[in-house]
Amino acid sequence: MGGAVRDNTIETELIEMLSDKFPGIEVEAIHSERWDRMSVSFRWSGFADLLPEERFQRLVGVIPESFRATRLAGFIWLELCPGESIDDFLKHPRSEDVAEREGEIYRRLDEAGFFAGLKKSLGRSPQKSCTGGFTKVAEALLAAKWTADAVRDAKLVFIRHGAYCDCQVVETVAAALKESYAD
Ligand SMILES: [Zn+2]
Incomplete structure (x- = not known):
């Protein structure tokens, strides 16, 4: 059985990095069937009033470039509010x-x-x-x-x-x- 590939190490490291600025944030690093790639989702209540690009910007302000380039290369990023589905998230408008x-x-x-x-x-x-x-x-x-x-x-x-x-x-x-x- 293939099963979902989940990376608990990345999850733990990201939670350690982010918890000060994003109290209570939940992180899941898991293979996504939808994109057939690894994905990382960040779920946090403080994202509620922010657009996806604002959410992303806040995260990259804390997650160092070196970590993103080495550990998260090729990952789909999902910045979600509690209870928000991926479909809901994808419906938000983008700057383009x-x-x-x-x-x-x-x-x-x-x-x-x-x-x-x-x-x-x-x-x-x-x-x-x-x-x-x-x-x-x-x-x-x-x-x-x-x-x-x-x-x-x-x-x-x-x-x-x-x-x-x-x-x-x-x-x-x-x-x-x-x-x-x-x-
Ligand atoms: Zn300013």
């Missing part, structure tokens, strides 16, 4: 999904005075006041009555430009978008 609407989303943000407002709310030292996520981005857009889907699309545009938090939006993405889309 907003590529064609990016200019439209940028103009809507710009017209709403979003970038100036975010800059102001982060103050003189954006990095210091940043929480490491899109806290102030979401607050500003929800206060401006944007729908949850529209807020999500804005985050996806920022992620597409390599930003995963409030200060990066102000410091890098605002200028890059302006360059591409301002008339």
